Each structure stands twice: as structure tokens, then as C-alpha cells.
Amino acid sequence: MLDIKVIRENPDKVNELLKRRNAELSINEVLEIDKQRREVQGKADNLRADRKNISQQVGVLKKEGKDTTEIQENVRKLGEEIKGLEEKELEFNEKQKTLLLNIPNTPDETTPVGHDESANTVIKTVGEVPQKSFEVKAHWDIGTELDLLDFERGVKISESRFTIYKGKGARLERAIINFFLDVHTTDHGYTEILPPYLVNSASMRGTGQLPKFAQDMYKCEEEDLYLIPTAEVPVTNIYANEILNEEDLPKYMAAYTPCFRREAGSAGKDTRGLIRQHQFNKVELVKLCTPEDSPEEHEKLTRNAERMLELLELPYRRIELCTGDIGFSAQKCYDLEVWLPSSECYREISSCSNFGDYQARRAGIRYRSKLSGKPEFLHTINGSGLAVGRTFAAILENFRQEDGSVLIPKVLQKYFGAEVIKK
RNA sequence: GGAGGAGUGCCUGAGCGGUUUAAAGGAACGGUCUUGAAAACCGUCGUGUGGGCAACUGCACCGUGAGUUCGAAUCUCACCUCCUCCGCCA
Numbered sequence A: 001m002l003d004i005k006v007i008r009e010n011p012d013k014v015n016e017l018l019k020r021r022n023a024e025l026s027i028n029e030v031l032e033i034d035k036q037r038r039e040v041q042g043k044a045d046n047l048r049a050d051r052k053n054i055s056q057q058v059g060v061l062k063k064e065g066k067d068t069t070e071i072q073e074n075v076r077k078l079g080e081e082i083k084g085l086e087e088k089e090l091e092f093n094e095k096q097k098t099l100l101l102n103i104p105n106t107p108d109e110t111t112p113v114g115h116d117e118s119a120n121t122v123i124k125t126v127g128e129v130p131q132k133s134f135e136v137k138a139h140w141d142i143g144t145e146l147d148l149l150d151f152e153r154g155v156k157i158s159e160s161r162f163t164i165y166k167g168k169g170a171r172l173e174r175a176i177i178n179f180f181l182d183v184h185t186t187d188h189g190y191t192e193i194l195p196p197y198l199v200n201s202a203s204m205r206g207t208g209q210l211p212k213f214a215q216d217m218y219k220c221e222e223e224d225l226y227l228i229p230t231a232e233v234p235v236t237n238i239y240a241n242e243i244l245n246e247e248d249l250p251k252y253m254a255a256y257t258p259c260f261r262r263e264a265g266s267a268g269k270d271t272r273g274l275i276r277q278h279q280f281n282k283v284e285l286v287k288l289c290t291p292e293d294s295p296e297e298h299e300k301l302t303r304n305a306e307r308m309l310e311l312l313e314l315p316y317r318r319i320e321l322c323t324g325d326i327g328f329s330a331q332k333c334y335d336l337e338v339w340l341p342s343s344e345c346y347r348e349i350s351s352c353s354n355f356g357d358y359q360a361r362r363a364g365i366r367y368r369s370k371l372s373g374k375p376e377f378l379h380t381i382n383g384s385g386l387a388v389g390r391t392f393a394a395i396l397e398n399f400r401q402e403d404g405s406v407l408i409p410k411v412l413q414k415y416f417g418a419e420v421i422k423k
Numbered sequence B: 001g002g003a004g005g006a007g008u009g010c011c012u013g014a015g016c017g018g019u020u021u022a023a024a025g026g027a028a029c030g031g032u033c034u035u036g037a038a039a040a041c042c043g044u045c046g047u048g049u050g051g052g053c054a055a056c057u058g059c060a061c062c063g064u065g066a067g068u069u070c071g072a073a074u075c076u077c078a079c080c081u082c083c084u085c086c087g088c089c090a
Helices: A004-009 A011-021 A028-063 A069-101 A139-145 A151-157 A168-186 A201-207 A232-239 A294-311 A358-363 A388-398 A410-416
Strands: A121-126 A191-193 A242-245 A251-260 A279-289 A316-320 A332-340 A345-354 A365-368 A375-377 A379-387
Touching: A004 A011, A004 A028, A011 A028, A028 A069, A121 A294, A139 A388, A168 A191, A168 A251, A168 A279, A168 A294, A168 A379, A168 A388, A168 A410, A191 A232, A201 A232, A201 A358, A232 A251, A232 A279, A232 A358, A232 A379, A279 A294, A279 A388, A294 A316, A294 A332, A294 A345, A294 A379, A316 A345, A332 A379, A332 A388, A345 A388, A358 A365, A358 A379, A379 A388
Parallel strands: A191 A251, A242 A365
Antiparallel strands: A121 A316, A251 A279, A279 A379, A316 A332, A332 A345, A345 A379, A365 A375
């Protein structure tokens, strides 16, 4: 959520930044509502002050044994007037809140300006793209041949975009999860979190999934609960509506969770394989930090994610998303993309975003600033470290040998318990 | 699921219809003292939202939402959460 005070004081600046995302966006409507809202509030405040003073007088007069029926009747009428204004006040408040909740974050000044993904910039490319002398296969074929994945029966017991991992496949998935968690908690200083996989609507609003993206999520019919689309939601909201001490920052948290996404609107896209599933595993990195530290913490978090690809010896590149392509709540975002030989392209395997105070304001996550002594909204940062299913796919494709076996990356061998997967 | 009890500021905790402007203590911050620190003493100290260049000031907020009343932290109702006991259960 953007700060209404910032919008009020720098409307042109905010409008200009939002237009970098999308020319349609404007804060003019919310400014109009804000003006009306403040007007009503002023009137209501004055009347409430009157009522308070007169009611206090009633108390005094009654003690003196005087008759107050006429005054009481007048105050009762005043109360009715106040009630009318308060209804208006509430209406404007909610209208303003709704508008604000639907306005995306303003992009960071350093985010490259562009209309769509074609304007994203490649920051760096790491690792050699393997040149194979033999036939390259897609991970769904490799996984099926080696009896690691069962796509058909996954569909049978659920529906399309659900897959069963079995035997060595299930073991490899688990090995990747454990490897990621171990490195982040041991080498990178993150605290491991195992959060709930169902969260309420307030949490979804806090990180920005609601109200705009309700159709992307699975919702429980009977309760106010949603399946998490990413661990970002429960983990970021852990400190919702709290005031932390500045000494407790930064907070580094790492969480493995399954993620559930309806993928509404991606019908026909990546229908084969593990790339786009309704349920997938991910290890997510989340940081809470002061505004001063957030650019540096964002870079460090992205480096933490990149290190996973480097340790796994997977070729990748880092791109910076342009203003037209960054997520709704983000102000700056890097994507890490891993090389997938079968499709001869880089595919997203991690998305590392700095949200500034946008999520913190929505979720009410503050810290007491040493400098001002006042509670201030902190900054939130998160990124995948990494998407497990896509890592699985990348390993199968990049490490497949001519005889059809798949080598296990060195760092995973002790987790997996073998050096190679053969038929 | 059933029966009781409880939710007050950063924390503990008083207040249970009317100068409450939410007591008191702790923590925190500033100061005095000290070679330095501790202790002691003095002072500052809730959040949100308006008005004002500012000093300052209005209003709201006592789990959430409705209601009663001239007036609600205080009374009523519903809901949420936590605690105790019972039942069920991996």
C-alpha cells in the first residue's frame, strides 16, 4: 500500500512512477476521495468534541440536582447528526482503503523503464551452456524413463498439473529441499521456518495477493483460509501488526513449503513437465530490514539464491525486470533463470524482490527507529532459494549423460545417497 | 464439541457509567553524580488520523463488531483469541 501522505504531497511524482508500470494507472481518484474524507472527518471531529463537552456538563449539573432533560434531548439530536457523519466517514475510509489496496507499488528509481518483458535487462550470465553431442531430452521424458515421475497417475488422482514423484525421484526432490535449507541456515544465516500452509485473508492482503489476485489462489469453502501460493505469505506476515526493535533487524528467514497456484489464465502454457504445476515445492528466503539497509540486503539475498545454482553447477543468468514486468507489490526485482537444454532457453527459477515498505504498510510491520524513536514501517525482501521442481527439471536435463543416466551434482550426493541415477 | 475464566500501551498491571487527560511499576531514551560503569535521583516517554510553517492542538483507539445511554475501557449481544477442566482424536 502506498502512503496516502506521500500521494497527497507528491501527486505528480507518484503518478509519473506508476505510469512507468502502466500508462492507465492514476492516483487522481484516491486523491479526490481523500479530500472528501478529510472534510467529513473534520466536521465529525468538531461535533464529537461538542458532545463530549456538553455530556460532561450534564454530569456536573446532575450532581448539583439540576434538571437536564432539555440538554439531554439536544445532545441526543447531536448524536444522530454525528451518526450520519460517521457512516459517511466509514464509507470514505473504506473507499479509500479499497483504492489504495488496488494501487501497485511504485517502481524503484533504478528499475529500468519498459513496457513488457522485452525490456528486461540481462545483468550477468554464469556457467557454460552444455554442448551435447547426443540427443537432448526433456525432463518429463527423462523422469518417466527413469521411473522418477508419474505424470499420468498424478492427473488421475488429482487433475492436470499434478505430478507424482516416486522412488529416486521423490528422494531427489527431498535431497534438493534439504540441501537448500542447510546452506541457507548454515552458511547464509537464515532462521528456518516451517509455517502453516493455509493462511487467512488478512495475511493474503498483507503481502498483496488480495484483493487483486483472488482468482490465482485456492480458497477453502467453509473457512476464511487460502492455500499459500508461496511461503512469502505466511513468513512475511509472522510479524504483522507488531513493532520490532531496531536491534532485532535484519531478520533472515528461510522456509520450505509446497506452493499452490490455480494458474488461471495460463491454460495451454507449459502443459508438459514440472515447469508449471498447481502444487510445487519451494524454499523461500524472506528478510525484514530497515529502509537504509534494504538495497544492500536485496543484493545479498539475490546472491544467496545464485549461490545455490553455482553449487549445483547449473548455468544461469540474472536479469533485472523492467517497470512493466515487476510484480504488483515489488519496487525492484531480479529474476534468476536456469538453462533448460530441451527448450534451449533460460527459465525462471527464482524471483528476488525488494518491496520497500509497501507490504509492511499493508501488513502493519514496523520497527522502532533508533534515530526518530518512532515506529516506522520496515522493508521486506524475498526471493526463491530456489524453486525445487524447476531445479529438479534442470538437473535431469543438464546432467543427463549419453547412456541415459543422470549424474547427481556433487553437493547433492550426500543428501541423495548416490552419484548417479540409472535405469 | 461442552462447561468455566480472561483479553487494557513496548512489557507487567490498576481502573468496572461522569475532570480518565487510562493510575502505578518495569523497559527505553535524555540528564545529574562518577576516572568509567552500576546504583540513586531528576526529566521524557502509547498508537492512528486530522488542523497548523511551527510551538501547539482536535478527534478516535482499552481483542473485533454491533447495541444501550446525554455520556462507555466500564453495561448488553455476537464473534475471535488465549487459559483451565471434560469429551473426541493423529
